[in-house]
Amino acid sequence: xxxxxxxxxxxxxxxxxxxxxxxxxxxxxxxxxxxxxxxxxxxxxxxxxxxxxxxxxxxxxxxxxxxxxxxxxxxxxxxxxxxxxxxxxxxxxxxxxxxxxxxxxxxxxxxxxxxxxxxxxxxxxxxxxxxxxxxxxxxxxxxxxxxxxxxxxxxxxxxxxxxxxxxxxxxxxxxxxxxxxxxxxxxxxxxxxxxxxxxxxxxxxxxxxxxxxxxxxxxxxxxxxxxxxxxxxxxxxxxxxxxxxxxxxxxxxxxxxxxxxxxxxxxxxxxxxxxxxxxxxxxxxxxxxxxxxxxxxxxxxxxxxxxxxxxxxxxxxxxxxxxxxxxxxxxxxxxxxxxxxxxxxxxxxxxxxxxxxxxxxxxxxxxxxxxxxxxxxxxxxxxxxxxxxxxxxxxxxxxxxxxxxxxxxxxxxxxxxxxxxxxxxxxxxxxxxxxxxxxxxxxxxxxxxxxxxxxxxxxxxxxxxxxxxxxxxxxxxxxxxxxxxxx
Amino acid sequence: xxxxxxxxxxxxxxxxxxxxxxxxxxxxxxxxxxxxxxxxxxxxxxxxxxxxxxxxxxxxxxxxxxxxxxxxxxxxxxxxxxxxxxxxxxxxxxxxxxxxxxxxxxxxxxxxxxxxxxxxxxxxxxxxxxxxxxxxxxxxxxxxxxxxxxxxxxxxxxxxxxx
Numbered sequence: 001x002x003x004x005x006x007x008x009x010x011x012x013x014x015x016x017x018x019x020x021x022x023x024x025x026x027x028x029x030x031x032x033x034x035x036x037x038x039x040x041x042x043x044x045x046x047x048x049x050x051x052x053x054x055x056x057x058x059x060x061x062x063x064x065x066x067x068x069x070x071x072x073x074x075x076x077x078x079x080x081x082x083x084x085x086x087x088x089x090x091x092x093x094x095x096x097x098x099x100x101x102x103x104x105x106x107x108x109x110x111x112x113x114x115x116x117x118x119x120x121x122x123x124x125x126x127x128x129x130x131x132x133x134x135x136x137x138x139x140x141x142x143x144x145x146x147x148x149x150x151x152x153x154x155x156x157x158x159x160x161x162x163x164x165x166x167x168x169x170x171x172x173x174x175x176x177x178x179x180x181x182x183x184x185x186x187x188x189x190x191x192x193x194x195x196x197x198x199x200x201x202x203x204x205x206x207x208x209x210x211x212x213x214x215x216x217x218x219x220x221x222x223x224x225x226x227x228x229x230x231x232x233x234x235x236x237x238x239x240x241x242x243x244x245x246x247x248x249x250x251x252x253x254x255x256x257x258x259x260x261x262x263x264x265x266x267x268x269x270x271x272x273x274x275x276x277x278x279x280x281x282x283x284x285x286x287x288x289x290x291x292x293x294x295x296x297x298x299x300x301x302x303x304x305x306x307x308x309x310x311x312x313x314x315x316x317x318x319x320x321x322x323x324x325x326x327x328x329x330x331x332x333x334x335x336x337x338x339x340x341x342x343x344x345x346x347x348x349x350x351x352x353x354x355x356x357x358x359x360x361x362x363x364x365x366x367x368x369x370x371x372x373x374x375x376x377x378x379x380x381x382x383x384x385x386x387x388x389x390x391x392x393x394x395x396x397x398x399x400x401x402x403x404x405x406x407x408x409x410x411x412x413x414x415x416x417x418x419x420x421x422x423x424x425x426x427x428x429x430x431x432x433x434x435x436x437x438x439x440x441x442x443x444x445x446x447x448x449x450x451x452x453x454x455x456x457x458x459x460x461x462x463x464x465x466x467x468x469x470x471x472x473x474x475x476x477x478x479x480x481x482x483x484x485x486x487x
Numbered sequence: 488x489x490x491x492x493x494x495x496x497x498x499x500x501x502x503x504x505x506x507x508x509x510x511x512x513x514x515x516x517x518x519x520x521x522x523x524x525x526x527x528x529x530x531x532x533x534x535x536x537x538x539x540x541x542x543x544x545x546x547x548x549x550x551x552x553x554x555x556x557x558x559x560x561x562x563x564x565x566x567x568x569x570x571x572x573x574x575x576x577x578x579x580x581x582x583x584x585x586x587x588x589x590x591x592x593x594x595x596x597x598x599x600x601x602x603x604x605x606x607x608x609x610x611x612x613x614x615x616x617x618x619x620x621x622x623x624x625x626x627x628x629x630x631x632x633x634x635x636x637x638x639x640x641x642x643x644x645x646x647x648x649x650x
Contacts, residue, residue, distance in 0.1 A: 350578075357546075364543045371532045371539065372525075437615035440583040442576070456583075458615040466615040487569045487586045 003068035003079060007134035011060045013109040018056030022049050069131045071141060076116060078129045088129045090116060092145065096297065097268035100142050102135065104261040112138040116145065146253075146267060166328045169245035169258075169314050176289065177242075177315045178235050183283045185230045193223040242314055247328060254328070256312065272297045274435050274461040276312070276332040278321055278428040285426060290318050292325070295461045332430045335418045337409025341472045342452050347401035355394045362386045400424050410455070410470055410477065412484060419457060419468045429468045435460040439481045440467075451475040496563035496574065502604035503622035507555035509600055515548045564620050566631070568638045571611065573618060588642035589613040593632050597625070611635070 026049035033041055062082045069078040076095075079087045095116055102112040113132040131141065200215030243260035254273075257265040275295040284290065292313040313324055325333045363383065370379045400423030409420045417436065419429045440456035447453065454471040455478065522544050526537050554577070563574045571585040594610040601607060607628040609620045623631065 361543065361546065364539055364546075368536060368539045368543070371536045372529050374532070437589045437613045438583055438585050440581055442579050442581050444578060444580060448580070458613070460614040482584065485584075485586060487588070 003070045003077070005068050006064050006132065007111065007137065008064060009109045009111055009134060010064045010132060013106065013111055014060035014063065015057055016109070017105060018053055018060065022052035022056065025049075025052060069129075069133075069141075071144060076129055076145065078131050080130065090129050095145065096272045097266065098142060098145050099267065100138060100263075100265045102263045106132075106135075107263075110135045114138050114141055114145075142265075165246045165248055167247040167313055167324055169242050173315050174238050174242055176287075178231070178238050180281070180283050180287065180289065180315075181234050182227070182231050184281065185227060185234075189223040189227045192226060193219045195219075196222055245314060247312060249328060268296055270329070273329070273332075274431070275459060276325070276329060276430045278334065278430075280318070280426050282424040284315070285318075288318050289315050290321055291315055292321060297461060331415065331432065334428060334430060335411035335413060335416070337411045337418070337420050339410045339473055339477050341405050341408035342474060343450065343472050344401065344405045346447055346452055346472050347404055348398055351394065351397045351401075355390055359387060359390055362390075396424075405472070408470055408472065410473065410481075412481075417457070417481075417484060419470050421468070421470050427468075431457070431459050431468075433484050434486075436485055437466075438485060439478070441478050442469075447472075448475075453478060455481065457481075496565045496572070499559060499562050499564075499620075499622045500606050500624050500627075501559075502606050502624075504555055504559050505604055506598070506600040506606070506622065507558070508552075511551045511555060515551055518544060518548060562621060566634070566638075568641060571618075571635075573620065575621075583618065585611060585613065585618055587635065587638045588646070589615070590635060590639050593635055595628050595632060 026045040029045040029048050030041055033044065059082055063080075066082060066085070067078075067080045069076070071077075073092075075089055075091045077087065077089050079085060097117040099115040099117070100112055101115060106112055111132060112135040113130060116129040116131075131138070196219035197212070197215045200218055240260040242258055245258040246256070248255045248257075252270050253267055254270060255265060255267045257263070273294050274297055277293045277295065278290050279293065280290040291311070294310040294312050296310050312328065313321075316324060322333050363386070366379055366382045366386070369382075370376050402423075403426070404421070404423035407420055407422060407426050411418045411420075412433075414433075416430055416432050419431070421427055437458040437460055440458065442454040442456060443452065451474065452472050453475050454469060455473060457468045457470070458466060459468070460466075522540055525540060526533060529536055557577045558575075561575060561577055561580065565572045566587075569587055571587060573581070573583050573585070575581050590611055591614055592612045594612070596608045596610060597606075601622065605625045606622045607625045608622055609628055609631055611618045611620075620631070
């Protein structure tokens with residue numbers, strides 16, 4: 001069977017992008033170059049533009065000519081690249097996720113791209129097959145592949161419409177999301193304010209006496225400016241990232257769609273979900289909010305494609321989370337933690353020791369530096385800074401440990417295990433028992449005598465982080481947890 | 488497999504201590520060379536500087552040199568048809584039981600120093616995480632990998648029969 005060529009609109013699209021990519025450096029040359037000869041300036045920038053633009057035009061034409069795809073009953077094949085050509089074959093039965101993406105500029109040219117992933121661990125950060133062509137063709141391929149890969153035999157399943165939207169990220173939710181992030185950033189702005197004031201006071205401009213008022217005013221302008229910029233940026237980012245965020249479900253598949261400039265539609269089988277994580281930052285928790293994420297095999301946490309591919313619910317009320325999960329993923333509702341953390345002091349004991357050693361080492365380095373360059377004033381300022389920062393971190397750790405002690409726990413039934421952990425940033429992971437690999441026991445000599453153990457749960461996923469740690473629990477819990485693992 | 492069940496644990500090959508000590512000694516020598524170079528280059532307050540940096544050096548180098556023997560004493564492993572058990576760690580003591588049926592692939596690694604002393608490390612990859620047995624005799628390592636493969640095939644056959 002003959003490979004299908006990509007749409008010729010690709011050439012126009014890539015030339016369009018190439019034009020702006022080449023224009024920017026050419027304009028930069030005009031701005032940066034210091035010469036009074038206008039003719040020379042124009043010639044040089046034109047030369048830069050042509051040198052950058054021409055290869056992109058050539059590449060666009062060759063890319064369209066030599067790239068293609070083919071969809072058969074059994075597999076999908078794509079060929080891409082000009083200098084480095086890549087041919088990808090992917091059996092339809094191995095496809096675990098099909099995603100359609102359309103950027104703003106692609107929309108102008110009625111183009112879209114289809115990203116097909118097999119769930120291979122080695123290429124978890126990339127999709128195996130990417131086809132970029134006419135939007136209508138992409139829609140046709142999308143429907144064909146979804147229908148084709150959900151059937152176990154040659155029979156084609158009846159097309160079933162997705163149910164009504166199970167979750168929609170409303171404007172109110174987005175506003176709360178922006179506000180909570182802004183409150184977090186406010187803390188940073190306050191620290192920035194004090195930092196600038198103190199630095200301005202300690203290190204005034206040359207020849208001038210230290211002026212606290214001026215320092216405070218400058219610090220005020222900078223930190224307010226930073227907060228305002230953050231607010232505007234965050235508002236725009238959230239609106240673009242979570243534009244029309246919807247979750248739909250059909251039989252054994254989940255569809256999550258979102259995005260304004262790049263519209264993304266992720267479809268994956270429910271069986272590919274390895275774990276569900278309910279997370280909340282300190283400020284989210286203060287106001288009773290959480291976020292829900294998915295660990296899906298084949299996708300790496302933190303991918304840069306708008307909203308992370310595994311975000312199920314960007315933000316919702318804590319009291320509503322089980323209701324949402326009941327509608328979308330009933331197998332992943334939370335359980336109460338039967339086994340809670342036993343003791344507080346172990347959460348900070350090693351931190352105290354570690355901070356003490358760090359304090360000693362840093363102060364010795366300071367002394368060494370002060371003696372070496374004969375500047376003993378740096379002992380005072382440096383000591384104040386370093387010791388102050390370490391003390392601040394230690395106080396933060398003590399508060400975090402208090403929160404962690406009250407929240408940490410494990411609950412399980414015949415089907416799943418639920419792990420609660422975290423201090424300022426809290427996480428609850430729900431993992432099906434069939435996805436458990438092993439449970440690691442971690443303790444120290446002293447903790448073992450008190451019957452205090454930490455457990456590291458290793459589970460089946462191909463994210464970079466494949467384990468969940470839960471601290472300071474009962475010793476006899478280990479034998480109970482071992483029974484959950486199939487040997 | 489609970490902790491209460493008895494099993495015969497094996498220790499790592501003694502040659503691994505030589506490998507670990509060689510690495511730590513090289514690192515210590517670099518730190519000492521840095522210390523001496525600093526003292527030689529700085530002209531003022533040499534004695535005071537030497538004392539301060541000397542204390543810092545002791546804090547860094549002494550643990551480096553005693554750590555390998557502590558690590559070696561704590562490290563034990565064992566395996567059978569269904570389980571691989573690894574006990575390790577000095578301050579934080581780790582105990583893990585890995586089901587043989589979860590093995591995805593096995594790797595044997597040898598650094599130049601390990602080649603010199605005819606030892607190798609085994610890395611056991613599962614669908615979740617990687618686990619390692621730091622150093623065994625090279626022939627024992629080969630045998631171990633073969634054993635794991637045979638046990639894994641038996642587990643997979645068992646699963647097929649059960650289905």
